[in-house]
Structure formats: structure tokens, C-alpha cells
Amino acid sequence: MTDNIIQMPTPMNVLADRIRDALARAGRSRIEWIEATLDLASTLNEARERFPSNEAFAHWLVDSKLDADMMGHQTRAALINMAADLALARIVLQETKRNSWQLIWQEEMKPRLTSASKMVPRSDKSAESSDASAPAAKSDEQPPEKPPEQSPPKLTSRSPLLRIPRGEELTAVFLGKKTRTMLGKLYHQHGGKQIITLVLEALDAGLIGPNHLESHEPTLMLLFPSAPVGFARQFRLDNYKQRKQIHELLAKMKACRDQLLAQPERMREILAEYDAAQNAKAKIEIDNNRRNEALARLPSAEQELVMFGRMVWPRVDNLQGEYDYDQIRAAIWTFRDLDNWNRQIETDNRVGSRAIRIRLTCKWLNEYLMRHDPRRENPMRRILGLIQWLSKLMELAPEAECKWPPYPSTEAEW
16 A cells, blocks of 8 residues: 555755754754754755756745855755765764865765765766756766866956955955955945954954855854854844954954864854853952952051962952951861861861861851841851851862961960
8 A cells, every 4th residue: 555655745845944954053063063964965955856957946045045154056066965975974074173064075075985986976066957867877987087176266357356455365265256246345335344354354363264155144254264154143244233242252263263273163162161261360360459459458467368268368358248357367266176176086087077067066156146146246146157158168179278367375365
């Protein structure tokens, strides 16, 4: 019975949704990028077979709003070529460090197919227009001669980059005609000079190399062609507000250039890690400035006190509430005595255990004060709270620096 079932072709709107979904996933993690690339290749190949010509296929992509940044003719050709051997494509994608589908096909997958004589690979220029019903080449047939490589485009009198600063350099790196045309149009629009300045700054920083980007939209990929598509589309250079944000982003990209070139698919994570490191550095600088200012105001009768890497006197903030010099000294002396006595317990001398025993030692005194001093006016409450805090500092960094207050030489004479 199943032999009589006719398999209906996948509807074109479903194929469009699959392409759209694969493009969205390609901008996420490396694992998703590989799976998305394979889905994109097979779906594009299936869709191309429905049309009699490249032109009809291209019109369908435009009508479906799919003819965007990474969907230019050469990129489509590379992906469709990959669909000829998805098993090999998966291996190549797992091994490569590249992010450009066109370069992956041209430099890594195509030579392996040719050398293995598995099939006669379609050239990049004819991949979309090849007849889907044509028989595959036999394994004993010789591969066709490699077509001569095209020379890079030159700046001519008809070039869209003719009157743009350093147009010859831009022509040499942006090999995609659509991208050069877009750059030429952008330069003459409002804010265009700022856009070209950003592009040239990225070029000087080494973020832009020769590429075949066929871009219809001025996204972040103009500054870093290897950027993940999904991430790059969040930033448009022709948007004034976003351009200010992109200017700040470019400074970060320049600082992370080597990492971005090595792992462009991790662009989002690399920039986030850079931000975290800069924020931590800024916090340390702010803390040091506060510390130096507080020490400069310290009275001669008092001294700096540090507990497990944290300066506890003079106070630089109110995170632990208000306390004075005598209270913190009393808390440190009590804490130190309790810790020394705890060290004598040989059965459990771990730092965490000692800290817990110190807190439990003060438990009933603290509860008594809570019962009989509900308005929290007794200064002993602050001392007990400080002891709790010191025990937690010890747990966090038991080997960190400590500057203890000296014990008074005479009792009651502090």
C-alpha cells in the first residue's frame, strides 16, 4: 500500500521558514552554527531545484525577504555545493576555524571532493544554475580543470568607491560588488562620512581582510566581515543612535582583535568577557582611590586595619553599617581569641568549621540583645555583627593579608 503513496514536495513557504530559522541559529554557538549550516545547505539546494534559472531563484529569495547579508550569489553557491556531500561537509565544518561559508567551500571542502574523485563539484559560478536532473559524474571520470582565479577588482572611473577616501584600499578588501555599491551610496547619505571613517578605522585595526561579503544592509559586518550574522544584524551603521554605540563597540573589537580573528564565532562571548574584565579593573581602581582618600584622613592615633584582604578601618563604605574604631578593634580581638582557641581543637581544624564555631559562640549573646534591645541602641550589637562579618571574610580568603590592631598593653587602656 505504501508504494502507491505519492510524496508531495515541501511547500515553498516551509522552505523559506527553514532557511530563515537556519540563518537565525547560525549566529549562536559553534555547535548550532554547524547544524544550522548543514540545514541551510540542504534547504537551499532543495529550494534551488524548484526553479529553472538563477534569476527565478534569486527573485524568490527577494520576495521571501531572504536575500540579505550572507545570502549573496557566491555564498548561496557555496552552501548548495556543500549539500552534495553533507557527511563530508559536517567533518569540514567541525575541523575548520573559518567562519565564511564561501571560503570553507572553496579552500577546504572543494579540494577534498576533487582529490577523492567522489564527484565533479559544481563551480561556484554555475552551482545555482546546474540542472537538478543531470546525472552525477562517475567515480572514474577525471575532475575538470580548475578555472583560473579571478583577479581582485580594481578602482576604475565607474567604481562606486572612486570618490571615497582610500577607495582603492576598500576596493581591494571588499570583493563583493553589492557591498562596494552600498558603501558608495552610504558615503553620499547623511552620516555617510562617519560610516566610512568607522570602516577605515576597522581596516587599519586589522579587523577587515579580503572578503566576498555581499551585503545589502550596513550592519556591523562592514567592520568585521567574519562576525556572526545574528549578532552583526543588531547593529546598523546607518542608524545615528546605534552608530554612537558601534563607535564604542569598535574600540572593544580593536582591543580583542586577536581573539576575534581566531574565534569569530565567539564574538558575543569575547566582547562580554572583555567588558567583565574592564568592569573589574575599574572597580579595583575605584576601591583603591577610596582607600587612599580614607587613609589620608586617618587620625594619627588610629591605624589601618585589614582583615583577610579587606580594609575594615578606616571605613570606605557603609555596607556593614556604621561602626567606630573601638568597636572594630573589640570585634577583631574577640574574633582572634576565639579563632586561636578553636585552632586547639584537633578533631576539626578546618577554616569553615572554625568560622561556624565563632558565629555560634556569639549566638546567645546576639539573641539576648535582640530580645532586650529591640530598638538596637546597644553598641554591643554592632560588635557582635562585626564578629560575624569577620568570620565570613576568613572563609572567603583565609590566606589573604591581615593587619591586626595590637592588643592593649594594659587592660582597659586602649
